[in-house]
Amino acid sequence: MISVNGLRKHYKVHKRPPGLKAALRSLVHRTYTPVKAVDGISFDIRPGERVGFLGPNGAGKTTTLKVLAGLLHPSDGEVRVDGHVPRLREEAFLKKIMLVMGQKQQLLWDLPPAETFELNRAIYDVPTVQYKQTLDELVGLLEIGDLIGKPTRQLSLGERMKCELAAALIHRPRVLFLDEPTIGLDVSMQATMRTFIKDYNEKYGATLILTSHYMDDVAALCPRVIVIDKGLLSYDGSLEALVQRVRPEKRVVLRLAEQVDVSRLQPLGKVVTHEAGTAVLQVQQDAVNATISRALSGLPVTDLTVENAPLEEVMSELFAENKARRQAEVVPA
Numbered sequence: 001m002i003s004v005n006g007l008r009k010h011y012k013v014h015k016r017p018p019g020l021k022a023a024l025r026s027l028v029h030r031t032y033t034p035v036k037a038v039d040g041i042s043f044d045i046r047p048g049e050r051v052g053f054l055g056p057n058g059a060g061k062t063t064t065l066k067v068l069a070g071l072l073h074p075s076d077g078e079v080r081v082d083g084h085v086p087r088l089r090e091e092a093f094l095k096k097i098m099l100v101m102g103q104k105q106q107l108l109w110d111l112p113p114a115e116t117f118e119l120n121r122a123i124y125d126v127p128t129v130q131y132k133q134t135l136d137e138l139v140g141l142l143e144i145g146d147l148i149g150k151p152t153r154q155l156s157l158g159e160r161m162k163c164e165l166a167a168a169l170i171h172r173p174r175v176l177f178l179d180e181p182t183i184g185l186d187v188s189m190q191a192t193m194r195t196f197i198k199d200y201n202e203k204y205g206a207t208l209i210l211t212s213h214y215m216d217d218v219a220a221l222c223p224r225v226i227v228i229d230k231g232l233l234s235y236d237g238s239l240e241a242l243v244q245r246v247r248p249e250k251r252v253v254l255r256l257a258e259q260v261d262v263s264r265l266q267p268l269g270k271v272v273t274h275e276a277g278t279a280v281l282q283v284q285q286d287a288v289n290a291t292i293s294r295a296l297s298g299l300p301v302t303d304l305t306v307e308n309a310p311l312e313e314v315m316s317e318l319f320a321e322n323k324a325r326r327q328a329e330v331v332p333a
């Protein structure tokens with residue numbers, strides 16, 4: 001469905017030193033610095049997949065999504081979305097895709113969302129029966145019946161994001177590029193959006209690429225993740241395998257009936273936290289069973305769970321690994 005081969009997007013940024021003299025000089029002599037936002041990445045995505053596109057700030061995620069949506073021309077490389085070359089922005093292509101950016105809005109500010117829905121119906125040429133059916137479904141699932149008649153400017157951020165998503169789906173796109181769709185939303189609204197996005201993917205078999213800095217979004221939605229860093233691909237595979245590779249240790253979380261001295265926990269594993277009747281131990285996978293039986297026999301355990309390391313930690317460890325590798329590769333002058 002999506003194939004990206006050797007994609008590069010380099011920007012030219014005009015830079016000048018501070019000061020009036022430099023400003024005047026730059027009028028006649030401008031110097032440009034290249035920014036390698038995306039520097040040769042390749043991947044394929046099958047129809048109906050949900051893929052997390054992750055990376056630290058400035059990694060090149062939004063740039064890649066904009067290229068896939070046809071908003072930016074690649075500097076080099078081949079990109080295809082369902083057989084289309086995105087930069088040509090063919091009508092058939094535009095009807096199949098949608099880019100939703102959490103930080104930008106498509107709803108018309110002074111008009112109610114219902115008017116934008118109607119506008120999108122006309123732009124995308126959605127047959128009336130299908131439009132009514134899709135709208136009813138979206139309004140029901142997102143619970144926005146009371147909102148779509150109010151001017152957009154009067155809606156809260158979460159209410160507006162639900163309407164943004166509805167507006168994006170009026171033409172039932174088969175490919176969705178979601179760039180931080182839950183940014184700034186409270187935890188319950190984030191969960192609502194996630195459930196809705198997953199349902200849409202399952203119901204219509206839509207292909208989905210999602211960027212998010214909220215790891216709960218990624219864990220809930222993306223069996224596969226592609227990680228980029230400084231414009232280069234750093235991982236492409238299952239989320240589970242990434243966690244296994246970066247942080248194979250497990251966390252044993254113990255709830256204790258009474259506070260115990262840390263010296264009783266230390267022999268069981270690395271003590272990550274120990275406070276207010278809860279202790280978190282980090283142990284090697286093959287030592288989990290032994291740790292559990294020793295904890296149950298020697299400590300006042302009231303509850304016990306075994307978890308992976310938090311995804312935030314996995315990601316920051318991966319980014320730190322990448323950074324260390326880059327620094328090691330820099331040849332001293």
Ligand SMILES: Nc1ncnc2c1ncn2[C@@H]1O[C@H](COP(=O)(O)OP(=O)(O)OP(=O)(O)O)[C@@H](O)[C@H]1O
Binds near residue numbers: 036063
């Ligand atoms: N129009 C532009 N002109 C010049 N440089 C740009 C432009 N847009 C993005 N960049 C640069 O390209 C790099 C990648 O930016 P991009 O927005 O793709 O990152 P991102 O991974 O989406 O980051 P974030 O998580 O912070 O949103 C950054 O260094 C950014 O400063």
